[in-house]
Each structure stands twice: as C-alpha cells, then as structure tokens.
Amino acid sequence: MKLEDYLVVRMGRSTRDKVASFVATDEGKLQELIGLIRSGTRPQRMKGSWVLSGVNAIDTKVLVPYYDELLTMLRSETLGGVKREMLRCFEGMELKQTVAEQLIVIAMDWVTDETQDLAVRYICYRVLKPLLKLYPELEVELHQQVDLYRSKFGRFP
Secondary structure, X not given: OOHHHHOOOOOOHHHHHHHHHHHHOOHHHHHHHHHHHHHOOHHHHHHHHHHHHHHHHHOOXXXXXXXXXXXXXXXXXXXXXXXXXXXXXXXXXXXXXXXXHHHHHHHHHHOOOOOOOXXXXXXXXXXXXXXXXXXXXXXXXXXXXXXXXXXXXXXXX
C-alpha cells in the first residue's frame, strides 16, 4: 500500500477511515504519513493531515510519541486545512506540561488572528478552552481577545 495513491483530492471519508486504520497499526506507515504531511504535494498534505486526525480518533495513544514533531510542523504550517486537522490531534488529550505550553503559544497566536481561517480559529478555541484551566491569567486574556474580536467582527467562534 502506497500512501501517495490514497492521498488524492477526491479521497472520501470511507477511504480516509480505512487508511487511518491501517496507519494506526503500522509505525512505518505513520512515519511515512508524517513525512508526506511535512513535504508532500498540497493534496497529499491536506488529505494526510485528515488521515492523521483519523488515526488520533481511532487510538489517541498512537500520536503521543510524535507530539513534539507535530508541534514543530504546526509552527511552520501555512495551509489552514492542515493546521485544523493537526490541531484536532491534540484536542481533548492529556498533555505533558511542555507540550501543553507549546500548544498554548501556537493556539493563542492563531485564535483571533484575522488572517487565519475561521475553522482554524475555532479549533484553536476548542483546544485552548480546557488547557487554560491550568493558567487562569491566560484564560482571562483569551476571553479579552475573543471579546475584542466579537466587538470588531460579530460572533466568535
């Protein structure tokens, strides 16, 4: 099975779930998938990140060893769809403090950034909400930023 053959524009949900199931049980394919997300073609990167969030949905423990690598990739990511799906890999997870702090920095920067896709900002908000319980001062800042965004542009998220 070559992942490149499946990560195409018209890949549907059933194909995504089948590929995610396979990748979740094969560490070599998981590393190949991460490599394609990092440096593949635009469709490969977008569909690959969608498969990656599917892997996380199947087994939340599979991606834990790759969190540092995923955070590094997120910092330099330019495609909104890839950002959104990679952020979903962290949503609702128990994170080590260092990983949580790095994710907070990324998501706080993007949550009310007008240049980010609305879907990216929304998933940032969903990721941040439980994480900021540990940092009340940042929770206040998030609410201030969201209130500012709402006053300028209407509803958020």
